[in-house]
Amino acid sequence: MPALTRDEAQTRAQLLDVQHYAIDLDLTRGEEVFGSTTVIRFTAHQDAATFVELKPATLHRATLDGTALDPAALDGNRLALTLTAGAHELRVEADMRYSHTGEGMHRFTDPADGETYLYTQLFLDDVQRVFAAFDQPDLKAVFDVTVTAPQEWTVLGNGRATATAPGRWTLATTPPLSTYLVAVAAGPWHSVVREHAGLPFGLHCRRSLAEHLDRDTDELFALTTDCYDRYHAKFTEPYPFDSYDQAFVPEFNAGAMENPGLVTFRDEFVYRSAVTDTERQVRAMVIAHEMAHMWFGDLVTLQWWDDIWLNESFAEYMGYQTLTECTRFTDTWTDFAIARKGWGYDADQRPSTHPVAPDNVPDGAAALLNFDGISYAKGASALRQLVAWLGEKDFLAGVNDHFARHRFANATLADFIDSMARASDRDVTAWAQAWLRTTGVDTLTPEIQSTDDSWSLHIRHDGSRPHHISVAAYDHGPDGLVLRERFTQDVPGPDTPTTHPGPRPDLLLLNDGDLTYAKVRLDETSLQTALRRLSDIPDALNRAVVWNTLRDMVRDGELAPPAYLEAVGAHLPEESDLAVIQGVLTFARTQIADRYLPADERPAALALLTTTARALLHSTDGGDNPGLRLTAVRALIDSATQPDELTAWLTAGTVPGGPELDPELRWRTLLRxxxxxxxxxxxxTAELAADPSATGQEGAARCRAALPTPQAKEAAWNAMFDADDALSNYLFTATAQGFWQPEHQHLTAAYVPRYYTDAATLAERRGPAMAEAAGRHAFPLPHVDHATLDLGDTTLRDTTPTPALHRKLADQLDDLRRALRVRDTKD
Structure with missing residues (x-):
């Protein structure tokens, strides 16, 4: 099925004015298909030929202005239309297939109680799996949706839902929306609804998760309404929809989706087991992120997919910033620095990098590839730098001008920059060209000249973007590092460096406060101070900046992996910020120990991580830091090399001194x-009988694939790649995660060549979401060797994987090349 090209979209947008969709869905036709009837009212500006898109199981009938069209004329996903100038009505009746890959209308039956739930995920072009549409973002229209469902179900949508008869639901008429933003969710939901600011706010989840949602209801509503009120203080445009529902749905591929009035979240955010406060902060950020989309993305929508960053970068920035302003989560930028920014840096250093705002997105398939760390983390970092440069007052003035000029319409990067320029006397156009149309990561390196009583700083700038940064100078003190001074500096800076009184600082940190997007380096004196006293830096965000510097140095071959691990052992036991601890442990475990060190050095790395985790655990023996204790226990489980302690914990159902092993910890322990x-x-099998939930099913699949026997590996492989496609997206991912283990390379080596052929076949058969899962989770990550790399390079050179799989393979192979280079790094 051909992806819609930009040229085709522009031609169709010039031809059509789409006014209204009437959509009727029948969800009572069994487990395989649902009924979909669509009536589209639109106007053609001239006589012309065009097409409407749909991907039906069966196209029963289609009429244009009452005249029957031949269903056999459907070519792939396109039904040709021959139009005369004037008003038209298109009616399409079809059966559509349910999905088990998180695309289109996803169908899920809860193993805990047998209840079935449905929800739509229509981004980017999956609306065609649910109803016929002129499927491009700039053909906005008004939607009326009706749904027939089993009588015991509740139906949710973009507008308020009304039950007009048993099993019959009508959703309120929407304002003009892009097709990909239409949403329906149906099932026997557990719902909690409250009113705020004159609007109904709802929380919804599967019945089997009801007690867990109820436990967090007050927290979730408080976060939601606090963010709502804060956005109303920031934005002059009021919230543009008639209600605000948040549905936690099963087997969701992304973190959440910004459907107007009905945000869908992955239901792992309904916590069945204990979580850290940092994880709660992540959930809060996703809530704030999706609410920001109600304005940027839903009220004002991109014209074409080259401007997807306008949605995601804005929501990412606003999500983190808004939490710091109106909730108890006041250190969100530390989590952004340690957990998100590396995602952007890594993506921006691969051959597949692209500008934040690419100027060449030829079709929808290409657009899907741009949902990465650049569109989210780099874009949000760029906006944070823009705010630092413009000032928040002018930035928000530009944002509000943009909303007012393009409400319920579509806009481009040029429109956004024009609004920013109207609000500021800065050269925003030049800034946008430098920041949004370029690729790669700048590097800032301090060069210090000093005398006995003064010092000066020159910043070597490898890159082309302007930066407005803060610089912090620290000295050794009796109880840690002490901030001597903090000053701002523009890069490029003055030709003559400013002279500062006193001796050179013991630690000079560029990008203090993490206000820009750039790799920073430390001068040799500062590097040695950081390696010895990193945990003494008084500000958590700046500690995150230094940890990121060390991380980048390892990845760039400038710091040997064992030196990073030595810093972990020396400083994490003294670290107070949980986001920093979790981020550093994750990198040390999944990258340093599992990929960057040769196999014979891995046991020592795991031993160091175990020692570090045990020190963190002992620091919580008083019981006053349960989040840190949970993090330490997880790290001990994941890094264990001997089973005795874990077996004892699993048998007792608790770690000595706590915590008790809840379902998440039990499955984690059993996996190890x-x-x-x-x-x-x-x-x-026994563990699954005790926890027969969907999460339990995934845990069992992960554990079975991790058993170190040839029979277990073959069974897991067949489950993932056999043509019956029995595994849902989540069960496929769980199986893949269990299959590849560094300890099992002797068992899995024979599957490396099979991977490249079987993944390509799967991607062709099951579509982009499963291609992404196969490329991300089923890739042979533990096999850091030239044979794996050569096989992958040959695959990309001699075959044509689908675009989604090709992109993931290219990225994985580049990461593999980097891992091989890092292994050659010496002290």
Missing amino acids: LAVLGAATDEQI
Whole structure:
């Protein structure tokens, strides 16, 4: 099925004015298909030929202005239309297939109680799986949706839902929306609804998760309404829809989706087990991010997919910033620095990098590839730098001008920049060209000249973007590092460096406060101070900046991996910020230990991580920091090389001194025992019987794939790649995560060549979401060797994987090349 090209979209937008969709969905036709009837009213500006898109199981009938069209004329996903100038009405009746990959109308039956739930995910072009549409973002229209569902179900949508008869629901007429933003969710939801600011606010989840949602209801409503009120203080345009529902849905591929009035979230955000406060902060940020989309993305929508960054970068920036202003989560930028920014840096250094605002997105398939760390983390960092440069007052004035000029319409980067320029006397156009139309990461390196009583700073700038940064100078003090001074500096800066009184600082930190997007380096004196005293830096955000510097140095071959691990062992036991601890442990475990060190050095790395985690655990023996204790326990489980302690915990159902092993910890422990060869299939079956939930099903699939036997590996492989496609997106991911283990390379080596052929076949058969899962989770990550790299390079050179799989393979192979280079780094 051809992807819609930009040229085709522009031609159709010039031809059509689409006024109204009437959509009727029948969800009572069994487990395979649902009924979809669509009536579209539109005007053609001239006589012309065009097409409407749909991907039906069966196209029963289609009429244009009452005249029947031949269903056999459907070519792939396109039904040709021959139009005369004037008003038209198109009617399409079809059966559409339910999805099990999180695309279109996803159908899920809860193993905990047998209840079935449906929800739509129509981004980017998956509306065609649900109803016929002129499927491009700049053909906005008004939608009326009616739904027939089992009588015991509740239906949710973009507007308020009314039950007009048993099993029959009508959704309120929407304002003008892009097709990809239409949303429906149906099932026997557990719902909690409250009113705020004259609007109904709802929370919804599967019935089997009801007690867990209820436990967090007050927190979720408080976060939602606090963000709502804060956005109303920032934005002059009021919230543009008639209600605000948040549905936590099963097997969701993304974190959430900004459907107007009905935001859908992955239901892992309804916590069944204990989580850290940092994880709660992540959930809060996603809530704030999606609410920002109600204005940027829903009220004002991109014209074409080259401006997707206008949606995601803005929502990412506003999500983090708004939480700091109106909730208890006041250190969100530390989490952004340690957990999100590396995502952008990594993506921006691969061959697949692209500008934040690319000027060449030829079709929808290409657009899907741009949902990455650049569109989110780099774009948000660029906006944060823009705010630092313009000032928040002018930035928000530009944003509000943009909303007012393009409300319920579409806009481009040029429109956004024009609004920013109207609000400021800065040269925003030049800034946008430098920041949004270029690729790669700048590097800022301090060069210090000093005498006995003064010092001066020159910043070497490898790159082309202007930066407005803060610089912090620290000295050794009796109880840690002490801030001597903080000053701002523009890069490029003055030809003559400013002289500062006193001796050179013991630690000079560029990008203090993490206000810009650039790799920073440390002069040799500062590097040695950081390696010895990193945990003494008084500000958590700046500690995150230094940890990111060390991380980048490892990735760039400037710091040997063991030196990074030594810093972990020396400083994490003294670290107070949980986001920093979690981010550093994740990098140390999944990259340093599992990929950047040769196999013979891995046991020592795991031992160091175990020692570090045990020190963190002992620091919480008083019981006053449960989040840190949970983080330490997770790290101990993941890094264990011997099974005895874990077996004892699992048998007792608790870690000595706590915490008790809730479902998440039990499955985590059993997975590590399976990897170590200390668990059996019978144990996994028994654990699943005790936890027959969807999460339990995924845990069992992950554990079974991790058993170190040829039979277990073959069974897991067949489940993932056999043509019956029995696994849902989540079960496929869980199986893939269990399959590849560094400890099992002798068992999985034979599957490396099979991966490249089987993944390509799967991607062709099952579509972009499963291609992404196969490229991300089923890639042979533990096989850091030239044979794996050569096979992958040959695949990309000699075959044509689908665009989604090609992009993931290209990125994975570039990361593999980097890992091989890092292994050659010496002290």
